[in-house]
Amino acid sequence: MTSLFFWQQWNRSQRFLYLTSLGLLKLGLITLLFFHFRGLENTVQWQVLSELDEVPVQLDSLQLATGGLQSTVDSSQSIVNSSQSSIGRVQPDSNGQSTIDNRKSKIENQSTIPLLGKAYLLKEQFVPVQIDVPSWLAWGYLGFVLAGLVLLLSAVSALPRWWYLGAMGAFIGFLAGSHLEILELFGSDKAFGFGITILVLGGVSYYLHAFREDVSMEKRLFIFAGLVGILAISLPFFTKIPLVALTVTSYSLLPVIVLAVVFVGWLSVEIIAGFVYVVTNPRTGFGKNSLVNFLFLAGLYLFSILLLYMKITRQTENNFWFVSPFVLYAVSAVLGVWCFAKRTESYLPFREIGAWLYVGFGLITTAAMAFVLFTQNNSLIEVFEDAVVYSQLAIGTIFTGYIALNFWPIFKQGKAVYKIIYKPMRILQSQAWLIGGMGVVALLALNRFFTIDQARAGHYNALGDLHAATKEYIVAEQYYQIAIDLDYQNHKSGFALASLALTQGDRMAAGAYFQQALHKDPSPQAYAGLSQALLNENLFFDAIFNLRKGIQAFPNNGELQNNLGYLYTWTTIADSAYYYFEAARQSIQNPEVPETNLLAFWGKALTFSDAKNPTSSLGLTKADFKETYLLKTQSTTLSHEANRLAVAQLIGEKTDANQVNPGLSKDSALSVNNFAYLYNYGQYTRDSSMAPLFHKLVNTGTNGNFYHELQLAEAYSEYGRDKIAALDILASQTVADTSQKVALARQTLQYWLLKENSTKSAIGPLKIETDFVNALGQHPLDISLLQQTVNFFSRQKKPKVAYQSLLNALRFRRDSPELQKLYILQCLHLRLTEFAEDGLRDLFSITADADYQAFLKTYQAQRALIEKERKNFR
Template structure:
């Protein structure tokens, strides 16, 4: 444990800072892991585009005669949804986390450097000054001179030199605290007085170049840690053949690194699992905490491990992991690939060289079965730095063979970062310039092309966006790019090219439920039902939001299935708490003409939310005579719902007819019909009104009884044209000495049912009761034309009533 926790015996301030730095290293590792596994989702996501479709349904039906059935036609609304690749977002949070970790790592290194040997201190300080200058603080305040850089150099380097030359007795924790204090003050000044909107994002963008250089240096520093561990394992277990064991393990490992190198450089493309370069980096970084200490004698003349070396190592590790995390957090694939090359080149070249170093220096010790790992950095013949130089030469040769392509990728990564900054500033012209500079260095990278396509879409240039989306597929294709290109082609009326693009995308990403869903949507547009169902069902299994294709399947069957099919699908469908699904399920229920009560709580209608609207609308129709009445009229009048107002008003009219005020439903239908009698909708409303009236005329529904005026008013809302209900209501109003209201009841009834002799008889009688003889006579004339038989039967009653009224009038006089 003492060897593992080598810091346990350090002075308390040093130990506290070291444990703090290790905790930051762990945090950096966790953040890197999150960014790595999220991948493109850090900056691109799937949006859902919803499309409403009208679907003719039979709302109700009734028999006119044994051989004739009338139907009440209406429309249900289905929601069909597609997955849409979003524009490339700028991960400002990822940039800020990177900047924070970089600053902590930088300050750890700066604190440690003040304790190194004077000669090396001056050399390292030169690098620090260069790093400070490249921060470009002047841009934050729109300063053209270098006065600010000079001031910062005085603050940071001056403080470091003070600790180095005058107060070396001050412990490293206090030095670090001093630099933290200076940095916090600088941060406050930047926040308060910056001339740009996102100053810290600008700093992070300009840090990528320096961060990559430090990361590459650190990667080379730890590149033989894994082989060194193999040496430790082989020579510390008292094996009979330590050399053979070491060679076998090392060669297997280096062969896998070589395969990774060949795969990354597109020399091979075998169907196998390759070592992740970043896994090598993480393992080497962790091993290097102890490995760097084990070779502290190599740098003893330069620095003390406890005072400097340990903190420099951890600071570089934090910066490296933060840089790798940034590459994934911003989907900056040129940066990712440049770092991958740095890792694989270093681990391959230095791994081979370290193997050679061990064999050249310690083959004799292996034969004696000694613990070579204990003296590995005390060479018998050639020092390790000679093999490091050879490794550098090998790496340089590889770069030459690759025409320095990894260097170009690093340059592209830097300009991508600047493009992100200007995009955040909404300075699209400069953003485009920076992205195109990135393209000049690496024209096939996904990040730049997708970002330029996103800029083109922002400016309404779909054609140019399509070009960039196609280029984004050249080397590092993504399901997002395939979808975006397909959409560009679809918008440009290249329908079959859009289908072909999605099919090509599924060859690359066969488990992409999003592409499967969108391909099913296009197949449905092409009237290929079998293919539509197949791909929707595949999408349900593979899409992250499986409720979208599941909802689309219901919409498909609602549109294409027969009544029996719809009932079968409904019986097998599991319920999903998703608004579009619920709306489509109700549409399917309308197609199946199901009378089953649907117990559900409809959502509030969000502005512009088509799924909410479809659910609410279909619910109102499906539950036409059941459940609660929805406040659809109020919804239709609310601001933001203008697009849905007409359909909501129609659904509200259906509610009025089936469980509200039928007269109000008739009035609305008549008003809509008269608004434009030549329009298809006007004709439909007129037909629907006549059908409703005919239904009322033929209705033999048992009516509820009532004994009070209040009860009568409620019953009249649902049975305003029913002869028995009207007659009872008129008698009740008359008994309660409200003959005018009785007259209004029957008058409203005959205004809609002009074919009912019975209602005219009631009307004529009530007109007589209130002394409206002329109205009674007019009604009598209509009754004679409407039904001579009923007229002859009713005439004696009318005459007797009239004589009674006249006698009463004469007696009064």
């Protein structure tokens, strides 16, 4: 090949198909490296476990004259108690006195009454959760493998006779090892899948090979692509097994691995050959010193491979700079695109056959590597690492000697050795490959052929993944256990067994398997899982010790740092909790979880910090908190925003409340995150538009754990637009439940009634009905407003509207003589004489005798007029 873009010399159809195949290979290599970079995060996700806590906050304060404070408090208490005739009697607390009664002796000399409430905090830790193998991965993997098979079958059908027979024998063995009988086609466990595939693909292949040698490679590609496509689409319709793609993938993985390992061995000399190109190319070469430079580069490279060999065989723990074997494979695969033709030009036409064979093997190998990397099948990952390292160390060393011994005279002449590298003068390629292959076998023998056991273990891990995805947990557990027996302490099996144990509620076994997963290939996720298992068994200090050990192994892992800070919040070592939260905040990709915990930390630290005691029990002040700028850091996560609003209420600071979509489930069942955010947001903003949502959440029947709190939140939302509705909510709650659970609702109800009873209303001019309705929503107990309401709606000939407003107010101000008089007269106006009589008796019990007698005259006069009208009507 004389050009970097050698395919430009091909005809249009060949060039299009080849570039398409190379594009697929490039996509596969990029995907492989991406999965390799992500590591365990491909299949183990960090999920956040939230814990609910609360802090007391001051929501409002009421300024009262000191002299009249005691009588106002007594009046407020009597107002609540007097509402019993309509909504039941407000019960005292468990100690026999109401919240405000308990304060009587404490507030005699005070002029401010606070409204106390609570805000909710969330503390969060990371929990590793293993996900099932996604269906898109299985289908994508099969797509690449089938594309590779199409290329291989097309090329094989054009091979010479004996090469063809050998290749087809290998293909039959490949299909036999794929266990297609697992598809149970047509409901039978016989090998129909194997037979149909051999008949269709093998028959067409033999026909093209034996009788149609004239068919071009482009047509062969289209023929086999069509046949493979038809089989891939049609066969799933004749099977009833679930997850067809994952089933075929799992059972056929072992023969694919065999093909991939062979291809990896083939690529073992590409990087060494690349060094020859660099040192002998006229544009980049070193002239007559090229041999020395080649030996230096090759020796340095082989030494790094030796160090990598020592690392993967665990003969050294030194932290050398290692290049991943998968990166070496990717580089070799790219170099092989240009080198394959030179290596095979003496016996295989590249354009007609070799190019398609190479890309076909490349697609299958890359797909297999990407699949095992995504699923973090450690046993098979190590098989591929061994294949790359063993072959490059053994074959690469022999190939270096092959080049030096064959071409050292030409090196000294400064000629372009790379052009004749595969045209030996002394030692044949076959001899080099034979000796190199023996070296690979020797390396395998040094490790007692453990790689073969690892391949089998990886196969059983894949079967375990399949049955875990189909929820056959017992079968999956058995396969994972076999894998552990073959490859003891492999991370994949241990972590998978721990996840299955957690799924089945066996926490003790989960801890043991997490511990086993840490022995050989430790991971942050396994450390976190083990810590959680220890915590569930009440082994608190063991959990802390385990996380500290994990941070020693992974010093920059933010999830472990966050979890350790979370555990320290349970102790008196508050500075350690703060330290690890801050460390997690700096090192983690998404800092919102540690920031959420930092806000919770500050919330608890500042709980007892106020004007009289500005320093908390931890020696921290509000000024210290403000320096963190956490209050100004808005977020789109529920937990972070819930904590930010809670701390803002705690320290009395104003901040912009960020409205976050709570993401409620279809049945409106609240998680602790949903609840904490909605409660804090509604309480902080007093957003009246949230009242319908809270009402729905109260009555949905799925939020029993938050029932009383949601009622209180609904009352707060209603209070901004309809105070009677808000008071009704609290009053009905305190009547229905006399326990301490409703103490906060009872206290809030008393405070609001006290506020309405003692605060003068600022009512603007009222001209139309809407003005009156809005004013009554804000000042429903104001006597002057109620008098104006009666007069206005009487003129409008809507006396029932005025009556309802008086009835609403009377439920909460039954001790007001003036309100009682308005109610009685309105009852008479509506001819509700029996209600008027009841009201007159109530008036007698709450007013002075002189006042009662004066009103009685008015009442009797009105009553006489009513009786007269009735007589005239008859």
